[in-house]
Ligand SMILES: Nc1ncnc2c1ncn2[C@@H]1O[C@H](COP(=O)(O)OP(=O)(O)O)[C@@H](O)[C@H]1O
């Protein structure tokens with residue numbers, strides 16, 4: 001029998017270690033949570049409204065500083081240090097339900113804002129380089145909007161605007177893609193197409209993705225792994241085919257009444273994102 005080479009063990013791309021979030025009002029949105037996201041894995045977060053999906057995603061990109069525990073990335077360690085946080089955000093593309101586009105600016109200009117993390121503040125007064133414009137056009141082509149690149153963002157449909165949001169994340173050349181309900185505002189067919197596009201890009205580029213969704217059917221189709229949250233705690237973590245109907249129903253059951261939460265010694269801090277145009 002020929003010798004078999006052991007499969008290389010998957011590399012962690014992002015790790016949450018006993019991460020806990022208690023907001024300043026004393027509400028504990030995330031119980032101590034440990035999760036490791038491996039390189040190239042497409043993880044879907046499921047859970048009803050208020051389950052803690054956005055809080056977890058915000059911890060993973062450093063928008064919320066955990067009250068306890070830490071988030072680490074390879075080569076950076078704990079992401080909360082100023083330099084590590086800047087580098088982590090550069091490596092992490094973020095897609096939101098509300099895409100936060102600047103309506104009166106072109107698709108190309110909006111996508112280019114994804115490059116701000118690569119520049120010192122003062123250089124954003126300068127025109128974008130040819131290389132950056134070319135990169136932006138490449139990602140705009142990947143999301144199927146090259147013919148709309150010079151149109152105002154507010155002339156696009158909701159689905160097209162979310163494609164711009166995806167392109168803006170991709171122009172960062174990220175290692176990780178985090179998406180908070182990226183298809184929640186779209187009709188089912190458009191949601192399906194957008195998620196298929198995101199999934200295809202993540203797989204072809206080897207990106208590690210963590211995406212929160214409401215749609216169980218989309219989670220089952222696209223996820224390598226589903227993490228189910230309820231009242232700030234992980235209640236399921238496994239492959240889509242291991243998610244039973246009972247567990248799925250539990251994830252969407254009304255949340256149990258919150259336990260009494262006293263003011264915390266270590267409330268979570270909100271850290272505004274860098275490079276956001278106001
Ligand atoms: N900034 C905040 N201050 C206080 N409570 C918050 C804050 N953000 C979220 N929460 C609360 O934390 C819980 C989890 O919220 P969130 O992470 O947004 O859940 P999901 O994204 O699953 O709907 C909810 O009860 C929500 O009301």
Ligand SMILES: [Mg+2]
Nearest residue numbers: 053054055180
């Ligand atoms: Mg949310």
